[in-house]
Amino acid sequence: MSGSFVDIVYLAAAVLFVLGIKGLTRPKTAVRGNLMSATGMLLAVVITLFDRDIISFEYIIAGMLTGGIIGGLMATRVQMTSMPQMVALLNGCGGGASLGLAAASYLLAMEGAGYSGDLMGTLAVVFVMITVLIGAVTLSGSVVAFAKLQELISGQPIGFVGMKFLNAALFAGALASLIMLTLNPGNTALFWGLIAIAMVLGLTLVLPIGGADMPVVIALLNSYSGIAAAAAGFILGNTVLIVTGSLVGASGLILTNIMCVAMNRSLTNVLFGVMAEGSDAIDADEVYGGKVKSAQAEEVAMILETARRVVIVPGFGLAMAQAQHAVRELADVMEARGIEVEYAIHPVAGRMPGHMNVLLAEAEVPYDKMVEMDQINPTFEQTDVAIVIGANDVTNPMAREDKGSPIYGMPILNVDKANTVVVIKRSMSPGFAGLPNPLFAADNCLMVFGDGKKAVIDITANLDLA
Amino acid sequence: MELIIMQLALFVLSLFLGVELITKVPPTLHTPLMSGTNAISGITLVGAVLAAGAGEASTLVHALGFIAVTMATLNVIGGYLVTNRMLAMFKRRD
Numbered sequence: 001m002s003g004s005f006v007d008i009v010y011l012a013a014a015v016l017f018v019l020g021i022k023g024l025t026r027p028k029t030a031v032r033g034n035l036m037s038a039t040g041m042l043l044a045v046v047i048t049l050f051d052r053d054i055i056s057f058e059y060i061i062a063g064m065l066t067g068g069i070i071g072g073l074m075a076t077r078v079q080m081t082s083m084p085q086m087v088a089l090l091n092g093c094g095g096g097a098s099l100g101l102a103a104a105s106y107l108l109a110m111e112g113a114g115y116s117g118d119l120m121g122t123l124a125v126v127f128v129m130i131t132v133l134i135g136a137v138t139l140s141g142s143v144v145a146f147a148k149l150q151e152l153i154s155g156q157p158i159g160f161v162g163m164k165f166l167n168a169a170l171f172a173g174a175l176a177s178l179i180m181l182t183l184n185p186g187n188t189a190l191f192w193g194l195i196a197i198a199m200v201l202g203l204t205l206v207l208p209i210g211g212a213d214m215p216v217v218i219a220l221l222n223s224y225s226g227i228a229a230a231a232a233g234f235i236l237g238n239t240v241l242i243v244t245g246s247l248v249g250a251s252g253l254i255l256t257n258i259m260c261v262a263m264n265r266s267l268t269n270v271l272f273g274v275m276a277e278g279s280d281a282i283d284a285d286e287v288y289g290g291k292v293k294s295a296q297a298e299e300v301a302m303i304l305e306t307a308r309r310v311v312i313v314p315g316f317g318l319a320m321a322q323a324q325h326a327v328r329e330l331a332d333v334m335e336a337r338g339i340e341v342e343y344a345i346h347p348v349a350g351r352m353p354g355h356m357n358v359l360l361a362e363a364e365v366p367y368d369k370m371v372e373m374d375q376i377n378p379t380f381e382q383t384d385v386a387i388v389i390g391a392n393d394v395t396n397p398m399a400r401e402d403k404g405s406p407i408y409g410m411p412i413l414n415v416d417k418a419n420t421v422v423v424i425k426r427s428m429s430p431g432f433a434g435l436p437n438p439l440f441a442a443d444n445c446l447m448v449f450g451d452g453k454k455a456v457i458d459i460t461a462n463l464d465l466a
Numbered sequence: 467m468e469l470i471i472m473q474l475a476l477f478v479l480s481l482f483l484g485v486e487l488i489t490k491v492p493p494t495l496h497t498p499l500m501s502g503t504n505a506i507s508g509i510t511l512v513g514a515v516l517a518a519g520a521g522e523a524s525t526l527v528h529a530l531g532f533i534a535v536t537m538a539t540l541n542v543i544g545g546y547l548v549t550n551r552m553l554a555m556f557k558r559r560d
Binding site for chain 1: 548
């Protein structure tokens with residue numbers, strides 16, 4: 001099969017990938033887009049299998065079976081709440097695949113040239129080293145991110161004071177190895193050293209980052225895995241790899257930026273674990289000081305009875321309580337009574353970009369009812385009741401009003417502007433930011449203490465009777 | 467040298483295309499976007515099969531090729547399937 005025919009097929013695959021992502025711009029065309037993208041992949045892989053350079057198929061078949069079975073099982077069994085872990089693993093595999101591919105290409109060239117390193121051009125060697133570096137960081141970093149999300153290790157930042165310097169030293173070491181290997185590609189011992197340094201760097205970069213910042217880390221590792229694939233494309237001179245890798249790299253960077261803006265943190269702050277510091281400690285008792293009112297399900301149902309517009313604000317606590325279906329049933333009962341119901345989604349409501357939307361979609365909440373923060377915020381003043389379930393920091397008015405507070409400037413959902421705010425929560429414990437929430441002490445706020453799912457079911461039952 | 471400039475141009479232009487495309491994806495679909503882009507980054511499979519299937523090569527090269535094929539296939543199959551599963555949930559109530 002001629003090389004140019006293969007390249008045409010690769011081009012077709014790249015076009016299908018682009019159209020696939022374009023399909024994702026609307027929920028209606030998204031499934032079709034995903035199918036187009038998968039078709040592109042099938043074409044590209046099949047045409048490659050006809051390559052004359054492929055002599056032995058046993059490793060290929062073994063690898064495809066192993067990866068296919070594991071991937072298939074994971075994809076069909078994973079819980080929607082565990083989607084961030086799944087994506088962390090996929091990121092890691094992307095990095096690992098690029099790493100394996102680059103290392104194999106390098107060693108193959110070295111073997112052919114009797115370890116003298118003449119068979120590979122200098123540029124190709126540079127790209128091998130870049131791919132290896134990014135691929136290994138992505139692989140080990142993703143494993144740490146997975147372990148933190150799965151709670152195999154503590155979600156708290158892990159590290160010591162001088163960690164920054166260790167990371168800087170590791171990075172300098174990796175760069176030095178990269179340069180030395182470019183000058184003397186035959187030094188395979190140093191090559192393995194580079195892989196080892198990069199692996200350790202991946203660990204030490206992600207370990208000090210706290211659980212609350214994981215959405216940023218996953219998005220960033222997503223971007224790295226794309227850049228590693230593009231770098232691998234430069235080694236092989238394979239255009240479809242270059243195009244695809246840079247698309248994925250761009251996607252990850254955009255999502256990283258969205259997450260950082262939503263948390264009011266700069267990327268450097270997240271990466272180096274710097275939390276903004278408040279001017280003085282805020283005393284929870286001073287904020288709450290006997291002003292918190294608690295309510296029972298019956299009272300909430302009575303308020304809902306006369307409401308015309310209700311906004312539901314879900315947080316990750318809702319998913320932890322597996323309350324999505326209960327919430328949708330409450331919404332159904334309200335809608336049956338002619339109440340307008342919408343869901344306000346903060347960008348960091350879940351544990352990764354768009355996570356809360358998936359959790360609600362699983363409970364058959366229609367996507368046009370899920371409204372982004374910027375669109376829903378102006379409507380809170382016309383909202384009779386805002387129901388906050390398992391969310392805390394993203395509703396904290398301190399972010400808007402208290403210049404001294406560590407979360408000042410973070411975009412929040414302005415639920416306090418609603419006529420009545422109902423907060424369903426286990427206790428008065430603070431969220432990730434560790435701050436008291438003045439919303440809970442506001443005149444228009446009612447606290448319903450207890451398990452999210454049970455509380456919602458109780459409210460629904462009472463409203464149904466009314 | 468000519469070729470590498472062409473490839474760099476392709477890389478940079480694709481980055482711009484990526485930015486234009488991705489900014490149009492609504493936040494509702496950001497999770498499927500991430501799993502979907504993971505699936506397409508499994509395109510490293512086309513390079514991995516060449517390494518795993520190389521004729522005259524050491525066991526080490528074959529082993530690395532095998533690892534690369536396994537991980538890339540995991541991305542492709544796992545990524546597309548899980549993306550499809552999520553997107554189907556969004557479509558349901560049309």
